[in-house]
Amino acid sequence: MNKTELLGRWTKQKSEELYGIKNWGAGYFSISENGEVLVNPYKDKSAAVSIMDIISGVLERGLEMPVLLRFENLLDSQISFLNNSFNEAMKTLNYQGVYRGVYPIKVNQQQQVIEEVTKFGQRYHHGLEVGSKAELVAALSLLKDKEACLICNGYKDEEFIDLCLYAIKMGFNCFFVIEIPGELDTLLERSKALGINPNIGIRIKLAAKAGGHWTDSGGDRSIFGLNVSQVITMVDTLKERNMLDSLKLLHYHLGSQIPNIRDIRSAVLEATRVYAELVKEGAPMGYLDLGGGLAVDYDGSNTNYTNSRNYSVEEYCTDIVEAVMSTLDSSNIPHPVIITESGRTTVAYYSVLLFNVLDVEKLEEYEMPDQLDDSVSEQIRNLFDVNKNLTLKNIQECYNDALYYRDEIRDMFKHGRISLRERAFSEKIFWNTINSIAKEKQKLKNAPPDLEDLESAIADIYYCNFSVFQSIPDSWAIDQLFPIMPVHRLLELPKRNAVIADITCDCDGKIDRFIDLHDVRTTLPLHEMKNGDDYYLGVFLVGAYQETLGDLHNLFGDTNVVSVRINPDGNYDLVKEIHGDSVADVLSYVEFDPKDMLVRFRETAEDSIREGYINATERREIMRAYDNGLRGYTYYER
Numbered sequence: 131m132n133k134t135e136l137l138g139r140w141t142k143q144k145s146e147e148l149y150g151i152k153n154w155g156a157g158y159f160s161i162s163e164n165g166e167v168l169v170n171p172y173k174d175k176s177a178a179v180s181i182m183d184i185i186s187g188v189l190e191r192g193l194e195m196p197v198l199l200r201f202e203n204l205l206d207s208q209i210s211f212l213n214n215s216f217n218e219a220m221k222t223l224n225y226q227g228v229y230r231g232v233y234p235i236k237v238n239q240q241q242q243v244i245e246e247v248t249k250f251g252q253r254y255h256h257g258l259e260v261g262s263k264a265e266l267v268a269a270l271s272l273l274k275d276k277e278a279c280l281i282c283n284g285y286k287d288e289e290f291i292d293l294c295l296y297a298i299k300m301g302f303n304c305f306f307v308i309e310i311p312g313e314l315d316t317l318l319e320r321s322k323a324l325g326i327n328p329n330i331g332i333r334i335k336l337a338a339k340a341g342g343h344w345t346d347s348g349g350d351r352s353i354f355g356l357n358v359s360q361v362i363t364m365v366d367t368l369k370e371r372n373m374l375d376s377l378k379l380l381h382y383h384l385g386s387q388i389p390n391i392r393d394i395r396s397a398v399l400e401a402t403r404v405y406a407e408l409v410k411e412g413a414p415m416g417y418l419d420l421g422g423g424l425a426v427d428y429d430g431s432n433t434n435y436t437n438s439r440n441y442s443v444e445e446y447c448t449d450i451v452e453a454v455m456s457t458l459d460s461s462n463i464p465h466p467v468i469i470t471e472s473g474r475t476t477v478a479y480y481s482v483l484l485f486n487v488l489d490v491e492k493l494e495e496y497e498m499p500d501q502l503d504d505s506v507s508e509q510i511r512n513l514f515d516v517n518k519n520l521t522l523k524n525i526q527e528c529y530n531d532a533l534y535y536r537d538e539i540r541d542m543f544k545h546g547r548i549s550l551r552e553r554a555f556s557e558k559i560f561w562n563t564i565n566s567i568a569k570e571k572q573k574l575k576n577a578p579p580d581l582e583d584l585e586s587a588i589a590d591i592y593y594c595n596f597s598v599f600q601s602i603p604d605s606w607a608i609d610q611l612f613p614i615m616p617v618h619r620l621l622e623l624p625k626r627n628a629v630i631a632d633i634t635c636d637c638d639g640k641i642d643r644f645i646d647l648h649d650v651r652t653t654l655p656l657h658e659m660k661n662g663d664d665y666y667l668g669v670f671l672v673g674a675y676q677e678t679l680g681d682l683h684n685l686f687g688d689t690n691v692v693s694v695r696i697n698p699d700g701n702y703d704l705v706k707e708i709h710g711d712s713v714a715d716v717l718s719y720v721e722f723d724p725k726d727m728l729v730r731f732r733e734t735a736e737d738s739i740r741e742g743y744i745n746a747t748e749r750r751e752i753m754r755a756y757d758n759g760l761r762g763y764t765y766y767e768r
């Protein structure tokens with residue numbers, strides 16, 4: 131028992147510190163006086179709503195966990211924040227151009243998200259970026275603002291090109307970004323055929339390369355974009371065809387989640403130099419598109435660690451504006467419209483995944499006997515002695531011995547020399563020993579490296595009602611960290627150390643790395659489950675990339691989605707509910723036909739009657755159960 135526990139003084143401040151909510155919450159998330167997580171879209175406590183209230187509201191309406199909450203205010207706030215930060219930096223530095231952000235659709239393509247981006251973005255002329263035909267078709271169905279930019283990246287076929295050109299003809303501020311040299315010929319051909327002048331942009335490969343997880347898009351050998359000699363060839367071709375007037379935009383994308391501001395600055399400087407040279411070549415230009423990369427501080431550490439960033443949004447904006455100005459002013463080149471394609475920062479805060487804990491597996495502490503019976507075998511006796519003789523001084527030796535004897539005992543079992551009951555007894559002693567070693571270890575300043583991962587080995591396993599693969603795929607695929615914490619009981623000391631297992635029953639369906647200010651934690655402090663009471667956890671900042679990268683592993687489908695609007699008076703509306711996939715839905719994704727399945731199962735049931743296993747009434751019950759199964763939610767239902 132530690133001191134806090136003895137004094138019985140666990141407070142909301144302690145929870146705030148433990149889970150780092152103030153560090154990663156960006157002012158949107160906090161803890162209430164009664165120990166629940168609050169959402170404050172206005173960064174103003176009076177309009178804060180408890181996530182637990184929303185959970186009750188959702189359950190009362192008959193929706194089951196897991197639920198993805200989307201807070202439309204947070205999207206609104208982030209778009210405003212980004213635009214205001216750029217506008218502020220431009221004003222302060224006396225920049226002569228304007229900022230026009232675009233939202234890259236691939237970061238979260240759900241219709242509702244794009245709809246809200248265009249709605250909240252309108253007052254800033256915030257536009258869209260598309261990277262495929264499908265995304266362009268989606269964008270054109272929702273974008274109304276003709277002053278907003280529509281940036282067309284990606285590999286383009288004739289259909290895609292024609293649609294871009296028609297968008298220009300309709301008055302959209304639409305740019306056609308050349309990603310590979312071969313695209314130019316088709317574009318010029320189609321533009322001639324349709325009689326529409328294109329707005330051409332070029333995507334360049336920079337020499338600058340950034341650190342981080344997702345930054346392979348940058349650097350000399352990145353797969354997209356033109357290198358400098360290809361840029362010159364393109365300028366010459368455009369000159370020959372008398373089309374240089376159409377070259378208006380320079381684009382690069384260094385990669386996503388760039389943690390270090392230095393990398394951002396050096397990329398802007400390099401790109402602005404290219405921009406200046408294109409102006410000197412005689413292109414009208416006017417637009418500088420810096421792509422994405424503005425990172426989210428997932429662990430709240432404010433460092434250049436991959437899950438963080440060592441700069442604020444304000445610094446990002448100021449550094450960019452400064453770099454562009456300093457480069458262009460020396461050549462007397464007018465300031466361009468600055469475009470960024472920030473996706474992650476725009477939508478990450480927007481969504482929170484909520485789920486309940488279904489069960490907990492604990493390593494039960496075992497009451498050791500003082501002495502062993504004479505009948506107990508020598509190896510088990512040795513293991514028992516290891517446990518008894520453990521001290522801080524021989525901790526490493528005890529650890530090695532415990533492993534050694536455990537393996538020997540397992541071997542003996544394999545060869546039939548001890549019984550299952552004896553082996554079970556030895557495993558209890560073994561885990562007791564490991565437990566004691568872990569406890570002793572805490573007294574050491576520098577634990578031996580072998581013992582570093584001991585906590586996760588003895589951690590509780592909290593089985594939770596969600597699928598990592600469906601809802602937080604980057605946690606599995608690239609070990610990305612997201613803030614995870616209980617959304618209630620935050621005035622109570624969380625006594626258990628846990629890892630999280632999902633319900634896919636896949637050994638990869640787990641979370642055993644958690645955010646920490648200085649390191650990565652291998653366990654998450656959680657509260658003891660109280661008999662029969664629900665316990666809810668939230669995974670935060672999951673609005674970017676997670677929703678459509680997710681897959682149907684073990685046929686767990688889309689979760690229920692509830693959109694929440696928080697009003698300035700602190701009330702909230704559930705503005706939209708989207709029911710998650712049913713079992714029939716996910717089966718149809720893998721080409722099953724649920725109607726066929728019912729027919730076939732009915733035939734099988736009829737056979738069972740004929741063979742005397744069941745009677746007709748039982749068939750009716752069984753068919754009802756099968757039908758309910760088909761209609762059910764793919765997750766654990768109460």
Ligand SMILES: *Cc1c(COP(=O)(O)O)cnc(C)c1O
Pocket residue numbers: 234236237259261283383385386387421422423424471472473474475
């Ligand atoms: C993915 C992508 C983005 C989004 O980057 P974020 O880091 O999420 O802001 C922007 N532009 C292009 C071309 C992209 O491929």
